[in-house]
Amino acid sequence: MNQKEILHLALENLQRQTTIKAIWKPLGPLHPDTPDGKLILMINDKEITYYVDIKKEWRNHQLPQIIHFNRKFQPFMVIAPQLFPKIREELRRTNVAYLEANGNVFLKADDILIWIDVNKPIQINKKTGNRAFTKTGLKVVFQFLTDEQWINKPYRQIAAQTNTGIGNITNIINGLKQEDFLLTIDRNTYRLNNKKRLLDQWTEAYELHLKPDLKVGTFRFQRENDFNQWEKLPLRKGKTYWGGEPGGDLLTHYLRPAELTLYTSEAKNDLIKNYRLVPDEKGRVRIYNKFWVNGDGNKQIAPPLLVYADLINTGDQRCVETAKKVYEQYLQHKF
Numbered sequence: 001m002n003q004k005e006i007l008h009l010a011l012e013n014l015q016r017q018t019t020i021k022a023i024w025k026p027l028g029p030l031h032p033d034t035p036d037g038k039l040i041l042m043i044n045d046k047e048i049t050y051y052v053d054i055k056k057e058w059r060n061h062q063l064p065q066i067i068h069f070n071r072k073f074q075p076f077m078v079i080a081p082q083l084f085p086k087i088r089e090e091l092r093r094t095n096v097a098y099l100e101a102n103g104n105v106f107l108k109a110d111d112i113l114i115w116i117d118v119n120k121p122i123q124i125n126k127k128t129g130n131r132a133f134t135k136t137g138l139k140v141v142f143q144f145l146t147d148e149q150w151i152n153k154p155y156r157q158i159a160a161q162t163n164t165g166i167g168n169i170t171n172i173i174n175g176l177k178q179e180d181f182l183l184t185i186d187r188n189t190y191r192l193n194n195k196k197r198l199l200d201q202w203t204e205a206y207e208l209h210l211k212p213d214l215k216v217g218t219f220r221f222q223r224e225n226d227f228n229q230w231e232k233l234p235l236r237k238g239k240t241y242w243g244g245e246p247g248g249d250l251l252t253h254y255l256r257p258a259e260l261t262l263y264t265s266e267a268k269n270d271l272i273k274n275y276r277l278v279p280d281e282k283g284r285v286r287i288y289n290k291f292w293v294n295g296d297g298n299k300q301i302a303p304p305l306l307v308y309a310d311l312i313n314t315g316d317q318r319c320v321e322t323a324k325k326v327y328e329q330y331l332q333h334k335f
Contacts, residue, residue: 001056001081001101002056003036003054003056006054006056006079006080006081006101007024007054007079009081009101009122010079010099010100010101010103011024011099013101013102013103013119014099014103014105016103017103017116017119018105018114018116019043019044020041020042020043020114021041021042022039022040022041022042023039023040024037024038024039024040025037025038025039025040035051035052035053035069035073035076036052036053036054037051037052037054038050038051038052039052039077041107043112043114044112046110046112048075048107048109048112049075050075050076050077050097050107051069051073051074051075051076051077052076052077052078052079053065053066053069053076053077053078053079054078054079054080055078055079055080056080056081057080057081057082058078058080058083058084058087059084059087059200059204060084060086060087060203060204060207060312060313060314060315060320061199061200061203061204061312061313062200063087063090063312063315063317063320064320064321064323064324066078066091066096067094067317067320067321070094070096075097075109076096076097077096077097077098077099077107078091078096078097078098078099079098079099079100080098080100080101081100081101081122082100082101082102082121082122083098083100084315086315087315088104088106088117089315090315090316090317091106092106092115093317094317095108097109100119100121100122101122102119102120102121102122103116103119104116104117104118104119130175130178130179131168131171131172131174131175132172132175132176132179132181133175133201133202133205133209134209135209135210135213136164136165136168136172137168137171137172137175138202138205138206138209138210139162139163139164139210139291139292140158140162140164140168140169140172141172141176141198141202142162142202142206142291142292142305142306143158143161143162143292144192145192145195145198145199145202145305145334146292146303146305148191148192148334151182151190151191151192152188152189152190155169155170161293162292162293163291163293173190176198179198179201180193180194181193181194181195181197181198195334195335196335199305199331199335202309203308203309203312203313204313206309206313207309207313210291211288211313214263214288214289214291215286215287215288215289216264216268216271216287216288216289217268217279217286217287218279218280218281218282218283218285218286218287219271219272219277219278219279219280219283219285219286219287220277220278220280220282220283220284220285221275221276221277221278221285222276222277222278223276226276227260227284227285230246230257230260231246231250233275234274235262235300236264236266236274237300239264239265239266239290240262240263240264240265240266240271240290240300241262241263241264241290241300241301241302242260242261242262242300242301242302243261243262243263243288243301243302243306243307243310244257244259244260244261244286244307244310244311244314244319245257245258245259245260245261245310245311245314245319245322246260246261247261247301247302247306247307247310248307248310248311248319248322248323248325248326249322250301251301251304251307251325251326251329251330252322252325252326252329254321254322254325255318255319255322258284259284259285259286260284260285260286261286261287261288261310262285262286262287262288263287263288263289263290263291263302263306264287264288264289264290265289265290271287290302292306304326304329304330304331305331307323307326308323308326308327308330308331311323311326
C-alpha cells in the first residue's frame, strides 16, 4: 500500500462515518524535513488545515520526528494504515492529530473534539521474517552495531561472543545482505550499510521479539524510599546494569526516572536478597536478563544503544527526548 492508497482509504473511511469534508493538497518538492501535504477539513462549517505526514508504518523510533514536526508545523496530523495503541496514546497526550486507514481518528482543535477508536484494523500483508531479526539474530546484530569490527571476525568467534550457535551466523549475515544492510568490500570483508535504518529496525524488533523473552520479573523495593535513592543501589559489578530511564539519566542527567530497568546475570533469588526486592506486577522495577557478553566501560550502565532502544520504545515523550540526547552524545558518530 503506497502513500496515495493509504490517504485515499483513510479519507474514504473517515467521510463514510462522519460529516467531515476533506481536501488534500500535496506539498512539493518533498524534503525529509517537510510534511507530505496539507489536509483541509470542513467540520461544522469550520475550516481547519492540518500539515500531514503519511507513513506505511509509524513506529516508536519515529516519535522524535513526530515531535519535531508538531513543533514546527501547526496543527499537525499523522496518517498511517494502522498505529500501535502506545503510539495513539502518546499522540493524544501531546495533542497530535491522527487518522488510520480504517477511519479511526483523533483531532482536537478549539471547541472541536473528534475521537473514533472502534474500527477494526485493516490487514496489511507483511514480508516473511528475516533471520537477522529473530531472537538469536538480534543478539548478533546488536554486537555488530556496538562494534562494527565484529562483522569481519571468524564465525566461531562471533558465535562465542554472542552465545549463539555457529550455524546461525551464516543465516544472519545473509539476512543483513538481503535487506541491504551489509556491503561486500572483498571476499572476506564486509561493512555495515544504511546503519541508521538498521538501528531503527533493530530497536523495533528488539522490543517485539527479544526483550519479552529476557524478562526476569517486575518488582518493588521492600523500603519505598529506596526507589528515590536508586543511584545508591550497590549493583554487582560485571553482573547488573542500569538500562531504560535510569540508564538515560546517568548518561544525560536529563531524566528523572519514573520506572527502573535493570539488566542482570544474577539469579532471581540473589536479586531479591541483594537489592531488597519484592515481586509485584504493579511494581516500578523491571528486570531483564543481560544478553551481551561484556560491558562497554560505562559504570554499571547498559550499552548506550540498548538504553536508547529502551527509551524510544516507551513511547513516552520525555523518554523519547532523552533517547535523542543519548543518540546525539553517544551514538550519532557511528550512524
